[in-house]
Amino acid sequence: MYNTYLLTEEQQKLQRWAYELAQAEFQASAERWEREGTFPWEHVATLAEQGLLGFTLPRAFGGLERSRLEAVLVLEQLARVCLTTAEIAHICMNGPSYAISRLGSQALQARYLPEVVAGKCLIGIAITEDEAGSSLGEMSTRAHVQATSVVINGRKCFTTIGDVGGTFEVVVRFGGEGTRGLGAVLVDADTPGFVVERVYEKIGGNGIHEAALRFEHCEVPCEQVLIEGDPATSNGFKLVMRAYNALRLGIAANSLGVAQAALDQLLPHLLQRRQFGAPLAAAQGLRWRVARLVLALEQARLLTYRAALLSDDYGFPPAYETALAKLAATEVALQAADEAIQVLGWRGITKDYPAERRYREIRGWTIAGGTSEMLLESLARQVFRRYEQSAGHAPQAE
Ligand SMILES: Cc1cc2nc3c(=O)[nH]c(=O)nc-3n(C[C@H](O)[C@H](O)[C@H](O)COP(=O)(O)OP(=O)(O)OC[C@H]3O[C@@H](n4cnc5c(N)ncnc54)[C@H](O)[C@@H]3O)c2cc1C
Structure with a gap:
């Protein structure tokens, strides 16, 4: 397999490590948190032990200071296995703790960041x-x-x-x-x-x-x-929203993992399940739906990785590229979760398979972190503004 996302050897190793960790530590109870409605404090402890709560936070306060792209790669693999656990890591890597590390005084950083890294304060x-x-x-x-x-x-x-x-x-x-x-x-x-x-x-x-x-x-x-x-x-508000882009991008990363998990489930089922004397995978109507899904997932992944490679003066990902990534990734996750149910037939809506849980878990994410409609509005605003600023030349993303 060639290196389709141009990731370094180290980044690919990190992806594999995160996936294996998630399978070993989080897979077995992924369904339990949902069923019992309990917060997975055990997983918080494991995430802390593995350095994942302080993954993007400064070394001076116990973090690993890893890049945003690396954080995206890790979250994607965690969410592929257990979205609940990925969400906790995401809140610490991209949420207010990250904002404190970029905007907070030394005193605020010293007070809060070591506690976040240790899993003592979310x-x-x-x-x-x-x-x-x-x-x-x-x-x-x-x-x-x-x-x-x-x-x-x-x-x-x-x-x-x-x-x-x-x-x-x-x-x-x-x-x-x-x-x-x-x-x-x-x-x-x-x-x-x-x-x-x-x-x-x-x-x-x-x-x-x-x-x-x-x-x-x-x-x-x-x-x-x-x-x-x-x-x-509105300067304060603008800064709040700039910091918020880190959270938005984390939602995109988690959504990629959910979409991939749906595909991981849907493909073997299409190959194994036979109807009309042939595997479902032989039906063009279904094959093309899979191809469309993969297209949407690849687009979302490329947009998310691109946004993760960019940052503003404060170290937050930029609004335009992040909005594109969040829109694409949350929408493909929802679509993939829905398709997985459809191709499983009646099985898809039973609790025997994780398809229905995945759908329920991801349903809120086109609403959270700025709804799809608000992101479309913000993108449209930026596109028209750039067009007007360029005096009629084709709008550019830069
Ligand atoms: C899973 C989840 C987690 C969340 N976590 C947090 C959190 O930690 N902290 C926090 O503060 N909030 C959180 N939220 C809340 C979230 O930020 C809000 O739900 C979101 O900002 C939208 O607000 P609303 O739900 O009140 O919808 P409304 O603003 O009432 O909008 C309702 C619908 O109308 C659409 N709409 C509104 N205005 C327009 C318009 N002008 N044009 C077109 N469409 C429009 C919206 O897109 C939406 O679909 C969370 C939400 C979810 C689902």
């Missing part, structure tokens, strides 16, 4: 509110800045790891209107006034819960401000 991100989903300018959770502290009041909904996270990057309004004045503050879950209001029941992905969080006069020292909001500008 840091979630709380942005969404009931009235502010896609439209973040309508956010109403407020930060009131005092002499030495910041007081937070408001409510967030559907925060991943909301019930088990040790700390949250809470996106808040420091003043202003619309996206002006938005910024982010780190709030520990043991801060007085931090309340886990409820945990949502959902279609799938039940090993990891989303929760509604309430902040009742939650007071934290000013040093906990990660991104200051300026009521006169």
Whole structure:
């Protein structure tokens, strides 16, 4: 087999290592977290032992400081075996802990990063509110800045790891209107006034819960401000969103793994199952669907690897390339999970096969991290802006 993605020997070795690790350590219980709805703390410990929670974090704080492409390669292989476990690694590699490593003070880095690396503190991100989903300018959770502290009041909904996270990057309004004045503050879950209001029941992905969080006069020292909001500008919001691109790209990586897992299951079934005296794989209608799926997966993978190779001044992947990758990867994952059910026939919707679980687990990911519609809107905006800036010449990605 030739080296189709032009990966180095070391990167290919890393891929194999991650896949073998996932098979040895995470495969056996991949179904259990979903069935029991319990958080896999055992896997957090294994991820920490293997250096995967601090994979992208600075060496100075115990991390491995590996590249974003390497993180993508690892997540893809973990998600191919157990999406729940991959999601935990992803939150630590790409979420608020990574944002702290790029934007936080030395004191914040020293306080939080070693805890994340050791698996003692998972840091979630709380942005969404009931009235502010896609439209973040309508956010109403407020930060009131005092002499030495910041007081937070408001409510967030559907925060991943909301019930088990040790700390949250809470996106808040420091003043202003619309996206002006938005910024982010780190709030520990043991801060007085931090309340886990409820945990949502959902279609799938039940090993990891989303929760509604309430902040009742939650007071934290000013040093906990990660991104200051300026009521006169949208600069804070822009920085929050730049950091968020790392999370978006991680979702793309996990989605590639899910799409590959669906193919891994679908291909042998098409070869083995016989109907009308021939394997299903002989039916052109099914063969071409597989070919279309592979085309979409290859496109998504190339887009994701490309975005992982690029970064802005802060070390976050760029918005345009990340939006393309996230759109393509989440959509092919959903399509592949659905196709796997279809070609399995009645088996696909039973609990005897992982196809139905995979579909339920991935269903939310075209919504999470910026919906497909919002990503299309952001891409369209950038395409038209670039076209206008280039005075009518063909739009360029750069
Ligand atoms: C699995 C999962 C995990 C999540 N984890 C987190 C988390 O950790 N932290 C967090 O803060 N949030 C989290 N979210 C919430 C997520 O960020 C929001 O669901 C998302 O931003 C969309 O907001 P909404 O669901 O309120 O949809 P709405 O904004 O109400 O939109 C509803 C639908 O309308 C579409 N729509 C809206 N406006 C337009 C328009 N102008 N044009 C075309 N279509 C439009 C949307 O794309 C969507 O399909 C998570 C969501 C999921 C599914």
